[in-house]
Amino acid sequence: MILSVDEVRFSYGAVTVLDGITIGELDPGKITATIGPNAAGKTTLFKCIAGLLKPEGSIRLGGKDLRQHSREEITKKVSYLPQESPVNAVLTVFEAVLLARKHTLSWRVSDEDLRACAQILENLDIEDLSTRFLNELSGGQKQMVSIAQALVREPDVLLMDEPTSSLDLQRQLEVLDLIREVTAGRGIITLISLHDLNLAARYAAYFVVMDKGTVYASGEGHQVLTPEMLRDVYGVNATVLTSPDGILQVTPLGSVRKRGPRVDALV
């Protein structure tokens, strides 16, 4: 599967949110991190790739423009994990994962579907939640179920918007280990939006840095995770060092912008 994004523009009403986004063909089997500050346009871009929004420009999936794919084809190929997943209170975890798998196919449930659901719950180490109702789960548990729903569909393109934002440290690593394994094992294209740049540095092979609806930079970690980028895009002074195991480590030192709550107004 090939995914490319060329000169994509999107506006909500009169406000342009994506202003000519171009991302060359992404490598299957590797994780690409989409990073950038709040409101940069990351979620909007994901929604365009998932076919939920109709932008100008071109998004090509498997050699064909997204507009030439039917809704069913896109849903079958692209799995999109939103930042906040809606929770249906009357479903158990197992039912919710099964429903996600059956989303685009026939409603007949095969043994293979049941096995795939059980397997993904086991892989994510949440099989003990199988019979619990979604509305009884903690924020992190709900996020784990959403991840199971995204993975169980076995997509060609996996879009995950802040998949680890509610997870504890161990779960963050376990989930991203699994996503990396699945991405490499199935040769799929995985785009993950992450605010934690150190997690992104650990797991992503390629970065797209978004700022104010444009691509500020793209490339490998050492090319884009620089003190200059962190100052320009995030407005922070930071050091970027390489750990003994070769992983980049970003340490923020302070904000260079005058914004946020005024301390003198609080005391």
Ligand SMILES: Nc1ncnc2c1ncn2[C@@H]1O[C@H](COP(=O)(O)OP(=O)(O)OP(=O)(O)O)[C@@H](O)[C@H]1O
């Ligand atoms: N449904 C909408 N209607 C109008 N404006 C929207 C809508 N959704 C998002 N926006 C605006 O589009 C811009 C980009 O939002 P988007 O959610 O794509 O950013 P993001 O990079 O994912 O941000 P964050 O890191 O905060 O999740 C923001 O200014 C936001 O207010």
